[in-house]
Amino acid sequence: MRKNNSKKIEQSIGDRRIPGRGRRLSDKFNQIVLDNIPISLITINDGGYITSVNKYFENNSRIKDYHNHNIYKDKFFFEDNLADDYKKMLSGEKKIVRREHFYEKDSQGVGEDRYFKIIAVPYKDKDGHIEGAISMALDNTDAVISKNKLVELNKILEERVEQRTEELHNVNKELNKTLELKSIFMADVSHEFRTALTIMQCSLELIAKSEELKDDNLDLFRNISTEIKRVSGMLTDLALLAKPHSNITARLRFEKIDLNSLIANVCEKLRVVAAEKNITIEHKYAGKPAKIMGNIEDLEKLLTNLVRNAIKYNKENGWIKVWVAKAEDAFCLNVEDGGFGISELDLPHIFERFYRADKSRNRKEGGSGLGLAICKHIAEEHGGYIGVSSKPKVGTLFVVHLPVKFDNGYF
Ligand SMILES: Nc1ncnc2c1ncn2[C@@H]1O[C@H](COP(=O)(O)OP(=O)(O)OP(=O)(O)O)[C@@H](O)[C@H]1O
Ligand SMILES: [Mg+2]
Structure with missing residues (x-):
């Protein structure tokens, strides 16, 4: 191992001049950078002795007399076995040292914990032998803190x-x-x-x-x-x-229900009522099964409410169509009528309890304004939802989206 006894290389980095040529622009640039860069820069020889330092190191390092200072004996390099990495680099085993380095206060607890980003690269003589290394330490303490x-x-x-x-x-x-x-x-x-x-x-x-x-x-x-x-x-x-939403399914009995049978039953029951106004109820049946998990009494109540409304808010000789459509993982129950329709103003409120649109006509029809609130409640207790589209004097379409099965119902 080479000892650091050469006075020539004990100098601040950047002090070198090219003899007899004065200072070139690149020299001036190097000087400015080395004097002002907020990074500690040192060179070491292959024995671990510091051979030169920059100004930032001089001003900020604990090591005041860097001449003959061997990094392998320095506390800073003990931490995390940093010195081992340097040795490996100087012996050619490692190409570069790149580390996040944590440096604790000294043994007396003096100073502050500091964090550094370390990069060290070897430099070689003209024959390609590692002569030493350049080591840079960027104080990263503020960012880490x-x-x-x-x-x-x-x-x-x-x-x-x-x-x-x-x-x-x-x-x-x-x-x-x-x-x-x-x-x-x-x-x-x-x-x-x-x-x-x-x-x-x-x-x-x-x-x-x-x-x-x-x-x-x-x-x-x-x-x-x-x-x-x-x-x-x-x-x-x-x-x-008034039933709270939680626990509903614990009390409800869910079973496999064929929605087309449900439609057929409800329509059959209500045809007598529809006949009073000479209204036709058509069950559009595609011939495909539409089975879901649900509570039969509640779904019957839901569909009855919708068809009853379609009769109630319909003109003489009117029409009603009821059918199931398949959606992804769900079936949609559709009830359409060519009745009075609902105004844009009333439409957002019809699912609210006690809300009744078209007050004058409704007084004649009777009702409490709870029917659609119940439909919404039942759709939700089946993990689904209900939607509506309507045009005054043209008609109304209610669509009840019912998942085939949801968390609380099983097939
Ligand atoms: N198919 C429909 N066509 C036109 N208007 C409708 C239709 N369905 C509902 N409505 C309007 O929405 C309002 C709310 O309906 P909802 O079924 O909640 O109450 P209701 O029929 O008045 O009373 P009930 O509690 O007896 O059902 C109705 O008063 C009516 O104005
Ligand atoms: Mg109603």
């Missing part, structure tokens, strides 16, 4: 999000419990009211049977009876809508 702070902040943020999620989860649990209680209360109240109404209805019928009702009284009797039935129906609908 900022990055670490960011990582720390991110961790704190993640913890906070986790904490908030937990809190939300608990609030949600409480809310679900309250909703569950609310729906039990609604179901109980609705049941009590309906029982009372049934008694009133039966009593009324008994009075009607036992007494000869005059024409005026007969009208009154019919009014009371109709209203009792209407309120009773409303209570049933409200009880259904």
Whole structure:
């Protein structure tokens, strides 16, 4: 190993001049760069002795007297076995050293932790033997500290999000419990009211049977009876809508349902009602099975509501078409009519509870404005949704999108 005893090479890098020629532009450039670059630059010989340094190193390094300083004995190069990499490079085993280097405060805990980007390359004599190496160290401490702070902040943020999620989860649990209680209360109240109404209805019928009702009284009797039935129906609908969305499927019985049979049954049942206005109901059947997992009572209720609406909001001699169409992983139940249609203003609201469009006509038709809210609710409890398109005086098309099977229903 060569000892660093040559005075000639103990000089600041960039001090070299080409003898007798003065300073060339490239020399001046080198000088400017070497004096001002904010990177520690040193050269070492093949024995690990520092042979020259730049100004930045002189001003910032802990090593004040670099003459005869051997990097292999320096604490900076002990960390992470950096010295081993240099030895390998100087023996030709490694072409280049490229490292992210962490330098801890000294043993007395003095100074600050520093982070460096290190690049070292060997240089060779004219015969191709490694003579030494040029080593560069860029102080990267600020960037690393900022990055670490960011990582720390991110961790704190993640913890906070986790904490908030937990809190939300608990609030949600409480809310679900309250909703569950609310729906039990609604179901109980609705049941009590309906029982009372049934008694009133039966009593009324008994009075009607036992007494000869005059024409005026007969009208009154019919009014009371109709209203009792209407309120009773409303209570049933409200009880259904009060069911919380969670847990619905736990209580609902899902089975394999053929949508074409469902359409055939509902249309058959409602043809008598449609006949009063001479309306035709056509079941367009493509002859292909359309089976989904669902609750038969609820789907019957959904389709009945849609077809009843198509009859109610239709003109004399009108038409209604009902069919199933296949979509990806789903079936679409379509109910189309050539009836009154719905105005653009009313269309966004018709699925809201108690919303009734075209007030003047509706008063004549009767209804509570709950039918479509129930349809929406049933479509959603099947993992699907309901859509509508309509044009006043032309007609309306309702499409119920029902997945073939969803998480809570099985084939
Ligand atoms: N096929 C249709 N054609 C035209 N208007 C419709 C049609 N279906 C629904 N509507 C409008 O949407 C409103 C809401 O319908 P929804 O079925 O929810 O209530 P409703 O029929 O008034 O009462 P009910 O609770 O007895 O069903 C209706 O009042 C009506 O104005
Ligand atoms: Mg309706």
